[in-house]
Amino acid sequence: MATPKPGGDAKNQQLNEHTTDNTDQFLTTNQGTRVNDDQNSLKAGERGPSLLEDFIMREKITHFDHERIPERVVHARGAGAHGVFRVYDDRLAAYTRAAFLTDPSAETPVFVRFSTVAGSRGSTDLARDVRGFATKFYTQEGNFDLVGNNMPVFFIQDAIKFPDLVHAVKPEPHNEMPQAASAHDTFWDFISLMPESAHMIMWLMSDRAIPRSYRMMEGFGVHTFRLINAQGKPTFVKFHWKPLLGVHSVAWDEAQKISGKDPDFHRRDLWEAIENGQFPEYELGVQLVAEEDEHKFPFDLLDPTKIIPEEMVPVQRVGKLTLNRNPANFFAETEQVAFHVGHVVPGIDFTNDPLLQGRLFSYTDTQLIRLGGPNFHEIPINRPLPEVHNNQRDGFMRQQVNPGRSSYHPNSLGGGCPFQAKWSEGGFRSHAEKIDAHKVRGRSRSFFDHFSQATLFFNSQSPAEKLHLQNALAFELGKVETVEVRERMVGILTQIDMGLATTVADALGLEVPEVPEQPVNHSIPADGDPQDYQPVAAKLELSASEALSMANTVKDTIKSRKVAILTADGVVTANVEAMQAALAAEGAVGEVVAPRQGFVEGDDGKDIPVKNSYLTAASVLYDGVYLPGGTNALVLNGDAVHFLNEAFRHCKPIASDPAASDVLEATYFAGSLHPGCFSGADVNALAQEFIAGLKQHRFWEREIPGPIPA
Numbered sequence: 001m002a003t004p005k006p007g008g009d010a011k012n013q014q015l016n017e018h019t020t021d022n023t024d025q026f027l028t029t030n031q032g033t034r035v036n037d038d039q040n041s042l043k044a045g046e047r048g049p050s051l052l053e054d055f056i057m058r059e060k061i062t063h064f065d066h067e068r069i070p071e072r073v074v075h076a077r078g079a080g081a082h083g084v085f086r087v088y089d090d091r092l093a094a095y096t097r098a099a100f101l102t103d104p105s106a107e108t109p110v111f112v113r114f115s116t117v118a119g120s121r122g123s124t125d126l127a128r129d130v131r132g133f134a135t136k137f138y139t140q141e142g143n144f145d146l147v148g149n150n151m152p153v154f155f156i157q158d159a160i161k162f163p164d165l166v167h168a169v170k171p172e173p174h175n176e177m178p179q180a181a182s183a184h185d186t187f188w189d190f191i192s193l194m195p196e197s198a199h200m201i202m203w204l205m206s207d208r209a210i211p212r213s214y215r216m217m218e219g220f221g222v223h224t225f226r227l228i229n230a231q232g233k234p235t236f237v238k239f240h241w242k243p244l245l246g247v248h249s250v251a252w253d254e255a256q257k258i259s260g261k262d263p264d265f266h267r268r269d270l271w272e273a274i275e276n277g278q279f280p281e282y283e284l285g286v287q288l289v290a291e292e293d294e295h296k297f298p299f300d301l302l303d304p305t306k307i308i309p310e311e312m313v314p315v316q317r318v319g320k321l322t323l324n325r326n327p328a329n330f331f332a333e334t335e336q337v338a339f340h341v342g343h344v345v346p347g348i349d350f351t352n353d354p355l356l357q358g359r360l361f362s363y364t365d366t367q368l369i370r371l372g373g374p375n376f377h378e379i380p381i382n383r384p385l386p387e388v389h390n391n392q393r394d395g396f397m398r399q400q401v402n403p404g405r406s407s408y409h410p411n412s413l414g415g416g417c418p419f420q421a422k423w424s425e426g427g428f429r430s431h432a433e434k435i436d437a438h439k440v441r442g443r444s445r446s447f448f449d450h451f452s453q454a455t456l457f458f459n460s461q462s463p464a465e466k467l468h469l470q471n472a473l474a475f476e477l478g479k480v481e482t483v484e485v486r487e488r489m490v491g492i493l494t495q496i497d498m499g500l501a502t503t504v505a506d507a508l509g510l511e512v513p514e515v516p517e518q519p520v521n522h523s524i525p526a527d528g529d530p531q532d533y534q535p536v537a538a539k540l541e542l543s544a545s546e547a548l549s550m551a552n553t554v555k556d557t558i559k560s561r562k563v564a565i566l567t568a569d570g571v572v573t574a575n576v577e578a579m580q581a582a583l584a585a586e587g588a589v590g591e592v593v594a595p596r597q598g599f600v601e602g603d604d605g606k607d608i609p610v611k612n613s614y615l616t617a618a619s620v621l622y623d624g625v626y627l628p629g630g631t632n633a634l635v636l637n638g639d640a641v642h643f644l645n646e647a648f649r650h651c652k653p654i655a656s657d658p659a660a661s662d663v664l665e666a667t668y669f670a671g672s673l674h675p676g677c678f679s680g681a682d683v684n685a686l687a688q689e690f691i692a693g694l695k696q697h698r699f700w701e702r703e704i705p706g707p708i709p710a
Contacts, residue, residue, distance in 0.1 A: 078115030098347030119180025133219030159358015464700030573602030629659030
């Protein structure tokens with residue numbers, strides 16, 4: 001197969017060669033034989049037994065019986081999209097020889113898969129969970145996979161603990177419950193015995209674990225990698241994805257309700273945005289650290305439970321990722337795509353992060369069982385753009401045809417082909433790192449500060465974010481039946497923040513130790529001295545980091561946001577049309593919700609198309625609500641009143657016309673002014689106030705003094 005031409009369409013060209021369009025085609029068997037009757041099996045008489053010779057039915061049913069493949073052990077539920085990446089300039093040429101990171105004229109095709117971690121393929125999108133953010137770059141030098149998450153750290157420091165972590169968070173083995181949830185005994189039992197998880201737990205209990213959209217969450221490479229320049233000089237690097245729509249979340253009560261109303265919420269949001277031309281965009285950021293500065297930080301760059309605060313090393317935004325096409329077939333692309341942190345190109349290399357080192361083994365091993373053998377790289381979505389030339393042969397489902405006698409190297413019968421490539425010819429060469437150490441099972445003492453960055457994260461949150469985090473811990477630990485596990489976790493929390501520990505303990509009916517407890521680290525070898533494995537004293541001087549709070553995110557757009565316009569017969573048509581026009585001008589959409597689907601009659605007799613009825617819609621599926629004039633009939637519609645109450649509870653912006661005051665009086669928030677609630681008879685002026693409110697995403701301050709928190 002010829003190598004596709006460079007550019008953003010290169011991968012599309014390659015995929016098109018394997019795409020079949022059934023339009024205006026005859027139905028055939030898998031062997032190409034045209035089928036005359038696909039409605040009836042072959043029988044001995046119309047009421048007789050089916051015949052074994054019916055090769056058409058046997059082929060069809062046999063294929064159906066084998067259509068399912070093993071789902072991923074983690075990250076089983078996901079959604080994917082195609083796109084392109086382009087670097088802004090050549091500034092990284094001083095640090096890496098990777099062409100796609102240094103050539104601003106090159107447009108690199110990508111495929112991105114977002115996912116939850118703990119749940120099965122059929123679980124909800126809105127579980128409290130880490131989100132996977134995996135990107136496959138189809139570069140002209142081969143595939144590079146940046147396999148990250150929406151959180152920059154992880155639960156464990158060493159990959160040998162990964163099976164334990166996953167076993168702990170998965171449904172408990174005796175009853176297979178709960179699904180896609182960490183709120184149960186085995187998870188918190190494990191976490192309470194692993195102080196190194198403290199930082200990650202702060203992220204998991206924060207609003208980062210319930211994002212508004214895949215399009216509104218950050219991505220991180222988690223590990224420290226190396227960039228290698230043309231002279232072979234290394235530089236440490238951490239990778240970031242920064243969404244141009246900002247970083248936003250939903251409320252926990254809202255997340256639970258979305259799971260019931262639309263468990264495909266994130267999938268649908270991504271799909272519809274791309275179909276509507278509102279392409280998700282993210283900037284690639286890098287934090288660069290010179291190799292000679294590796295030990296200048298109060299933490300270890302190789303520790304995957306630590307970040308480099310942006311105040312210490314700023315994130316440089318070097319390029320943009322745009323997702324512009326949905327998959328043509330979910331299984332063929334999103335389900336069969338195979339990511340691996342070991343898929344790198346010249347100019348990118350690894351570090352000795354012990355979690356990264358284990359992932360370098362695990363990903364390929366996983367694909368072997370999930371995709372049926374060693375040839376998963378030949379599945380179209382996984383194929384690199386350059387031609388593949390090596391001596392790997394055979395195996396299940398081999399597609400490449402390799403002529404010639406030699407399948408080994410060195411050889412003379414094949415002319416020595418395929419040749420090894422020099423560094424100057426684009427050959428990958430591992431960084432020559434000097435190693436002088438004993439072979440041991442152990443960890444560096446520089447990994448033992450488990451709490452200072454957890455405290456940094458908590459201190460960096462806004463008051464609303466702290467409230468949500470406290471409530472999340474109280475919710476999760478409140479589901480834990482074993483009191484000793486709850487008590488151990490309160491002890492862990494005393495190491496992070498005494499106020500946090502006190503609030504959570506009070507919700508659980510527990511006492512807080514007067515002196516912060518020194519937790520026992522159970523992740524030590526049998527012959528180890530526990531004193532040698534105690535967490536070291538906090539030593540991070542930075543007290544807070546602006547980048548860690550979503551309160552400081554971008555709030556300058558409402559592109560792709562959805563607003564519910566609540567209506568009934570007699571609604572003021574001019575109000576509806578003016579609000580829809582104002583929202584559309586900002587890239588948002590106003591969807592009409594009414595007591596019935598079809599049309600609602602406006603005050604001028606005009607039929608207004610209805611998107612959803614109060615039966616099929618819910619406030620949790622929208623970013624804001626508008627109540628136009630002429631809708632006082634809704635005062636008798638309990639679903640409409642609940643729609644407003646729930647939107648208020650979740651701190652969403654609400655706009656209303658004074659002529660709909662009867663409906664507002666029926667809500668529990670009537671009678672006083674509230675942040676994020678706008679009212680005015682001039683619909684154009686009201687629309688501008690409302691749009692400014694929508695840009696703020698939520699008015700979380702409403703929940704703090706309010707009687708009904710979100």
